Amino acid sequence: MRKMWVVIRREFVERVRTKWFIISTVLGPLLMVAFVAVPLIMARKGAQERVIGVIDATSTEFGRRLAASLDRAPPIKASWLPTPVAEIEQAADSLAVLIGAKVVDGFMIVSDEAVDDGKLEYRGSNVSSPRDMQILSTLVEEAVFTERLGRAGVDAALVRQAKIPLQLRTLKVAGARTTASSGEGSFILAYVIWLLLYMGILLYGVNVMGSVVEEKTSRIVEVLISSLKPFQLLAGKIIGVGGVGLFQFAIWGLCGAVLIDRRELVFRLLGESVPGGSTAAFPEVPLATVAVFLLYFLLGYFLYAAMFAAVGAMTSSEAEARQAANFVVMLLVLPSVLMIGILNDPDGTMAIALSIVPFTSPIAMPVRWAAAEVPATEIMSSLGALAAALLAVTWVASRIYRVGILAYGKRPGLRDLVRWVRTA
Amino acid sequence: MTPDNVVVLEGVTKRFATHTAVSDLSLVVPRGSIYGLLGPNGAGKTTTIRMILSIIVPDEGAITLFGATDSGRDVSGRIGYLPEERGLYRKMRVGDLLVFLAETKGITRGVARAEARRWLEQLGLGAWEHQKLDALSKGMQQKVQFISTVLHRPDLVILDEAFAGLDPVNAQVMKDTVVSLARSGTTVVFSTHVMEHAEKLCDAICIIARGRKIVDGRLADVRRGHGGRHVIVAVEQGVGSAERVLTDRALVAKADTYGQYAELEVAPGADPHRILEALLAAGSRVTRFEIAEPTLHKIFIDKVGADTASALANPGGDHA
Numbered sequence: 104m105r106k107m108w109v110v111i112r113r114e115f116v117e118r119v120r121t122k123w124f125i126i127s128t129v130l131g132p133l134l135m136v137a138f139v140a141v142p143l144i145m146a147r148k149g150a151q152e153r154v155i156g157v158i159d160a161t162s163t164e165f166g167r168r169l170a171a172s173l174d175r176a177p178p179i180k181a182s183w184l185p186t187p188v189a190e191i192e193q194a195a196d197s198l199a200v201l202i203g204a205k206v207v208d209g210f211m212i213v214s215d216e217a218v219d220d221g222k223l224e225y226r227g228s229n230v231s232s233p234r235d236m237q238i239l240s241t242l243v244e245e246a247v248f249t250e251r252l253g254r255a256g257v258d259a260a261l262v263r264q265a266k267i268p269l270q271l272r273t274l275k276v277a278g279a280r281t282t283a284s285s286g287e288g289s290f291i292l293a294y295v296i297w298l299l300l301y302m303g304i305l306l307y308g309v310n311v312m313g314s315v316v317e318e319k320t321s322r323i324v325e326v327l328i329s330s331l332k333p334f335q336l337l338a339g340k341i342i343g344v345g346g347v348g349l350f351q352f353a354i355w356g357l358c359g360a361v362l363i364d365r366r367e368l369v370f371r372l373l374g375e376s377v378p379g380g381s382t383a384a385f386p387e388v389p390l391a392t393v394a395v396f397l398l399y400f401l402l403g404y405f406l407y408a409a410m411f412a413a414v415g416a417m418t419s420s421e422a423e424a425r426q427a428a429n430f431v432v433m434l435l436v437l438p439s440v441l442m443i444g445i446l447n448d449p450d451g452t453m454a455i456a457l458s459i460v461p462f463t464s465p466i467a468m469p470v471r472w473a474a475a476e477v478p479a480t481e482i483m484s485s486l487g488a489l490a491a492a493l494l495a496v497t498w499v500a501s502r503i504y505r506v507g508i509l510a511y512g513k514r515p516g517l518r519d520l521v522r523w524v525r526t527a
Numbered sequence: 528m529t530p531d532n533v534v535v536l537e538g539v540t541k542r543f544a545t546h547t548a549v550s551d552l553s554l555v556v557p558r559g560s561i562y563g564l565l566g567p568n569g570a571g572k573t574t575t576i577r578m579i580l581s582i583i584v585p586d587e588g589a590i591t592l593f594g595a596t597d598s599g600r601d602v603s604g605r606i607g608y609l610p611e612e613r614g615l616y617r618k619m620r621v622g623d624l625l626v627f628l629a630e631t632k633g634i635t636r637g638v639a640r641a642e643a644r645r646w647l648e649q650l651g652l653g654a655w656e657h658q659k660l661d662a663l664s665k666g667m668q669q670k671v672q673f674i675s676t677v678l679h680r681p682d683l684v685i686l687d688e689a690f691a692g693l694d695p696v697n698a699q700v701m702k703d704t705v706v707s708l709a710r711s712g713t714t715v716v717f718s719t720h721v722m723e724h725a726e727k728l729c730d731a732i733c734i735i736a737r738g739r740k741i742v743d744g745r746l747a748d749v750r751r752g753h754g755g756r757h758v759i760v761a762v763e764q765g766v767g768s769a770e771r772v773l774t775d776r777a778l779v780a781k782a783d784t785y786g787q788y789a790e791l792e793v794a795p796g797a798d799p800h801r802i803l804e805a806l807l808a809a810g811s812r813v814t815r816f817e818i819a820e821p822t823l824h825k826i827f828i829d830k831v832g833a834d835t836a837s838a839l840a841n842p843g844g845d846h847a
Contacts (some may be wrong), residue, residue, distance in 0.1 A: 325612070
């Protein structure tokens with residue numbers, strides 16, 4: 104035990120001292136903020152002015168009303184261009200020239216068909232932007248809708264009232280309690296949890312592998328194994344590197360907590376007005392979520408670190424190890440690829456399966472937990488399966504490790520590995 | 528209580544998937560001796576050493592260390608080990624590395640730190656304590672590794688291919704170190720495939736080939752036990768010119784010629800002086816004529832056969 108502690112301390116101290124640790128500790132949150140903030144900023148930036156012409160060939164001047172209602176929507180500036188039916192193509196050609204000169208973004212061609220059959224045409228340089236097209240079609244649909252109701256003799260005041268837009272406020276219910284987190288907030292939380300788990304397990308797992316390979320290639324492992332049991336060395340290494348991960352999370356968690364606590368100040372510094380109540384960008388993080396996160400991080404990390412260590416012991420160079428580790432990395436990538444599926448339907452069959460199967464559960468379960476209510480029985484069976492897999496994998500991995508660290512030359516085949524596990 | 532024999536192997540066998548590395552090996556290392564484990568490359572020396580250190584476990588047989596059956600790992604605090612392939616953590620600071628390795632031997636931090644400093648000063652590396660190992664030259668790294676082998680004051684030091692890869696100056700330093708360790712009461716076991724090293728240093732030896740023991744015991748006993756009278760001759764024109772005498776089976780039972788000199792086994796009943804006479808009669812200008820005990824080299828070749836020993840006949844320039 105004392106000797107294992109010596110290994111743990113070496114792995115921890117040597118890592119925390121490196122530039123790599125300091126840089127990743129500082130850059131980690133910045134990257135994460137960038138991951139979350141950049142899409143938001145991009146979305147805001149994308150809302151630049153769109154200049155649109157409305158070629159109105161209707162007999163009812165519907166185009167004038169459409170242009171007016173488009174003009175009222177902030178990003179769009181619309182102008183009404185009454186045109187006889189015969190001159191539509193002529194007007195279209197001259198507008199196309201303006202689009203080419205980037206004076207105009209696009210134009211709408213409205214005829215009597217628009218209200219009767221709902222047929223309109225839009226030509227522009229921004230047709231490939233789904234966001235622009237969605238805004239446009241929503242506004243046009245609304246205008247056509249109003250026009251039809253008016254034609255049917257519905258009172259204008261009634262139409263205006265019917266048009267009051269919907270404001271759906273989403274609040275997450277967790278632990279039978281309504282939290283202050285919005286739906287968007289818990290999505291961000293799930294996203295951050297996924298990123299931390301995936302990066303954490305992968306980076307620190309690969310770190311363990313690198314450490315095994317380093318000891319093997321430098322041959323110092325032979326000296327170490329003459330005074331330490333292979334398992335002491337392996338366990339000390341995994342615990343020490345994992346400690347670095349927890350230490351890094353602790354630093355981030357503390358900074359994050361302070362930041363959330365002082366969010367008004369942060370918003371003021373950023374020159375933003377403080378939105379009423381809690382904000383979407385700062386979800387509430389319940390203690391239970393932190394506990395689930397840490398528990399799954401530790402178990403998942405141990406599971407993958409053991410596999411990475413075995414891979415490291417099988418190979419005799421860093422490059423070879425990285426190649427051989429692809430299989431392990433794939434297991435880790437699987438729940439990440441399917442993450443959107445989990446978030447879209449956290450109680451669906453796929454989400455449940457991924458959060459119970461041991462190799463995907465370390466990432467899938469905490470993500471699910473952040474996104475939805477998870478029944479206690481599922482958490483229990485997930486943890487049970489994970490613990491059982493951890494025991495089995497550690498048993499096999501430590502046997503491969505024991506033989507592998509002293510074996511040089513050709514990489515072992517599957518049959519060799521089976522023999523190693525048997526004879527170790 | 529310190530027993531007289533530090534290491535005892537009884538009937539030790541180790542098999543790997545494709546071959547038997549060590550077969551039914553028994554040997555005894557007396558306390559305070561310099562013990563040579565000799566044999567060509569691939570003879571099983573490293574496997575034997577690894578079993579003594581419990582890096583690998585023998586399939587059969589028993590290993591006794593310091594008179595008890597505790598495994599090498601249990602008593603690792605009393606053993607210093609320098610493996611054949613040298614290597615350390617290249618990114619660690621020299622001082623921290625020595626402290627870490629000493630701690631794995633059960634030495635407390637404070638003591639290890641002080642001892643490391645003392646040794647570094649002694650070997651002229653005092654200024655490098657806080658430098659990363661990367662910054663050191665290869666020779667300095669070897670010194671650091673040597674310090675890590677002896678820092679915890681072991682009773683038994685095991686050096687695998689102690690002289691491999693050393694230049695003549697460092698080889699001499701290593702020889703002096705082995706002698707001074709032995710003088711201070713430390714038992715030294717070293718393996719080598721260069722018989723000359725063993726001949727100069729060892730109190731006792733064990734020669735192994737293809738995993739089997741060929742001969743072992745005190746060096747003097749091994750020589751005496753080999754029997755036969757031996758003559759070493761050197762001829763000015765080269766021993767090739769004395770071909771006729773050396774192949775005369777009435778005088779010479781067996782001749783190993785090395786160009787500049789030859790080691791001869793005198794035929795039973797023949798008088799060594801008759802060989803000298805025959806050489807002079809044949810017109811050879813004899814520059815050396817010595818009636819000697821057989822060299823380890825000669826013993827080895829006689830026991831194992833020249834093909835196995837070919838690795839020994841050409842030990843390679845860097846091992847000289």
